[in-house]
Amino acid sequence: MIAAFTTSGGVGVGEVPEPVPGEGQVLVAPLAAGICGSDLHLVDAITARGEAAPRIVLGHEFCAEILEPGPGTSGRFEPGTRVVSVPHVFGPSGPVDLGFSPVLPGGFAPRAVMQESLLLRVPDGLEDERAALTEPLAVAVHAVRAARPAHGDVALVIGCGPIGLAVIAVLKAEGHGPVVATDFSPARRAVAERLGADVVLNPADSSPYEAWDELGVTERPPSPLLDGELPAGNVMAFECVGGHGLLQQLIDGLPRHSRIVVVGSGVTPETITPVAGILKEVSLTFVFAYRQAEFAHALGLLAGGRVDAGAFVTGVVGLDGVPGAFDDLRAADEHVKIIVRPR
Template sequence: MRAVVRRNRQLVCDEIAELTPAEGQVLVRTLACGICGSDLHALHHMEHMIDLSRRAGGMGSNFDPTADTVFGHEFCAEILDHGPGSARTLKAGTRVVSIPATLTAGGVELLGFSNRLPGGFSERMLLSETLVLEVPNGLPTDQAALTEPFAVGAHAVAKARLDSDSASLVIGCGPVGLAVIAALKASGHGPVIAADFSPRRRAAAERLGADVVIDPAVESPHDRWEALGVPKARAAQAVVRMMGGRFGRPVIFECVGSPGVLQSLIEAAPAGAQIVVAGVCMETDRIEPSMAITKEIELTFVLGYTQEEFAATLRQLSEGVIDVSRLVTGTVGLDEVAAAFTALGDPEAHVKILVAP
């Protein structure tokens, strides 16, 4: 079968071995798979990514970052066949999504970061029957494929210590930032300020419900805190509380992942703010802890999602609570994936590209 293989830090469309489902597995046909920012980074820096993950205790020794890998972990697929001993709860032809992890006799394979099993940039995949979820309510395939990235936003919001009247600031409106905005609004939180230099991304943030959308080249988003009733200095906050006033804890979501961003947020954030770090910075960064201590800034680092958050996100997409109908800006075949990686380097060219094998 055909697949896009990362080989020698290049993407090559090639033939790979056919798949046979083992016990507890289902063979699926990939219908659509999103290109993630982590895929873009892994193309050229996979070895560094895996080294950092292993040092953090998050990746086993069975993955060789220099060997062939088929990316793709944001997918919607169709069941073709079941392995022996399967419950066969979902019949062939059923459209499904899944957490991108497959249980095998040798352990768990993380789809998109595995040498043994291909991810969604392939015509077919092997999934675990116990992890697949049927796509409900006739949700279109291109929208169902966004379950995984939007579950990332749901997890970031779940980790935020938001009060009922908290104001939130989302820095960076790429796919992660957009998922955070959607999760905030789906949970009834607001106002939500969104900031990005890209007009296209700011427009997407507005469509997903951001209450205030700001171009940081024109205005600092931090200038809005006072207007939202959040004093920035600790002394001013104390006066408000002494006079019987209140304000919700300000929460900032860092969704950029570039060096220097975290320190700039520590400097600009209101005292007592929580900064939820969802952007994945792969480089050594520098912060000044004394400043964060003086302002009592809380830093929370987040990754991935739980199975419950994944399922809840699928339900919200299918019920229209989160509307992603205009988020996909391009669809490519396997032969066009390499060019799509290049195109995604320009935030004005695309918001989200899907691969349709």
């Protein structure tokens, strides 16, 4: 079958082996699969390995159609049923991450295998491209829950790429905020406004750390002067860029007792001054992916129309358009999410 995969030179399209479902797995036809920022990072890492680079069929954000059950399945999904899934299957050697492993193909292929026990049925009326947003939206659900939002808290979202925008969408869908969003890209700031961000700033022109007073945030006393629990109305900040130096900038700029949730995938060593965070009693939480219940909740947000899914999909390509789509995502800021239609 023809699929899109990593190569020593970037992304290629060509023939790959047909997947065969193992125990408890089903054969599926991916209908729509999103290109994620982590796909771009993975391609860079694979390219750096040169000729020793493994071939990985990408695509971990997907909506698929059941083709046929494999051995040891219950048959609870009829052929033709549309599904989404946490992108993992259980192989004989352990879990396999679909879209990140050379063992089994991800969603940038006409056929793949998925674990029956992890499948969720896509409700009627939810389009394929929008159902494929379940995975990145689940990342945002997990990040928001990790922030432990309280009534009256202000949310600061640094970076309006796909994950930052998903965080904004979840915050607004669940009634948290107000939300301050910041990004250098005018196109992405426009999407943040569409998704309901209350204040949208260009960090080249305005500091997000100067917006607190008008949003009702007051500097809390240091811990020794507090009597009892910290009252609501504090700041929860979501670092959705992974940019070098941003953590220290947040620690320095946020008011006392703020909560920082690190969602952006920084890949270089980071330096912070612990005493700066200690004196402010800032909490720092790193999050990875989501829980299965959060994945299901994300699907429910999309199916219930509580998230403006149309704001995310800015391009659709077939398999032959995948290499160009990767170039487009690297070269410009107008795209949020490009969806691949494998068939």
